[in-house]
Amino acid sequence: MRILLMGAPGSGKGTQAGFIAEKANVSSVSSGDLFRKNLSDNTELGVLAKTYMDRGEYVPDDVTIRMVLDWVNDPSNISGFVLDGFPRTLPQAIALDKELGSVDKVIFFDVPTADLIERLSGRLICKTCQASFHKIFYPSKNGMICDQCPDDLYQRDDDKPDVVTNRLKVYMQETQPVIEYYDQQNKLINIDGSKSVDEVQSKLEIQLND
Numbered sequence: 001m002r003i004l005l006m007g008a009p010g011s012g013k014g015t016q017a018g019f020i021a022e023k024a025n026v027s028s029v030s031s032g033d034l035f036r037k038n039l040s041d042n043t044e045l046g047v048l049a050k051t052y053m054d055r056g057e058y059v060p061d062d063v064t065i066r067m068v069l070d071w072v073n074d075p076s077n078i079s080g081f082v083l084d085g086f087p088r089t090l091p092q093a094i095a096l097d098k099e100l101g102s103v104d105k106v107i108f109f110d111v112p113t114a115d116l117i118e119r120l121s122g123r124l125i126c127k128t129c130q131a132s133f134h135k136i137f138y139p140s141k142n143g144m145i146c147d148q149c150p151d152d153l154y155q156r157d158d159d160k161p162d163v164v165t166n167r168l169k170v171y172m173q174e175t176q177p178v179i180e181y182y183d184q185q186n187k188l189i190n191i192d193g194s195k196s197v198d199e200v201q202s203k204l205e206i207q208l209n210d
Helices: 013-024 031-040 044-053 061-072 090-100 113-121 161-184 197-208
Strands: 002-007 027-030 081-084 105-110 123-126 132-134 188-192
Touching: 002 013, 002 161, 013 027, 013 081, 013 105, 013 197, 027 031, 031 044, 031 061, 031 081, 044 061, 061 081, 061 090, 090 161, 105 197, 113 123, 113 161, 161 188, 188 197
Parallel strands: 002 081, 002 105, 027 081, 105 188
Antiparallel strands: 123 132
């Protein structure tokens, strides 16, 4: 099963990626995970990607495509995968189809813009384990200290309000053609991402069993 997860930053696709991968019995990865891994390994692609991420801009297609295809083509993913946040642009979608032939399902998490801004501007990340918290919806029991490590929590540069607004604007400009591309292939599944985690998972389970 080859599944793509689409949705604006903060739409909840990352929260549901593990659930979907478990149900499909495949591995999952986000483009952000790949960027950070390349950065931690001090690769040229990782350092280049971070300069765009810190400005709230999307990484150029050629850089992103190279990272993702390296992961997709790993022998451990031969049975399928869940890709979170890729493709984001039409050239990325076309490149992926050219490499794979096709994907099985494209799940789009639809959330109103105002909700996205509220979700993103409150997100906090652990410096060590990268666990995600939220000032309103999922606060750490220890304030600005991670519940799991523990270590300090911080707000990523690309989660600050002014950067969030720019990220959403860029998303609408670049990703709408991708949504239409997969809709024309009858592979697009729309999920109301504004619902609770449990409600969203119930809808996802129905779609995955279809």
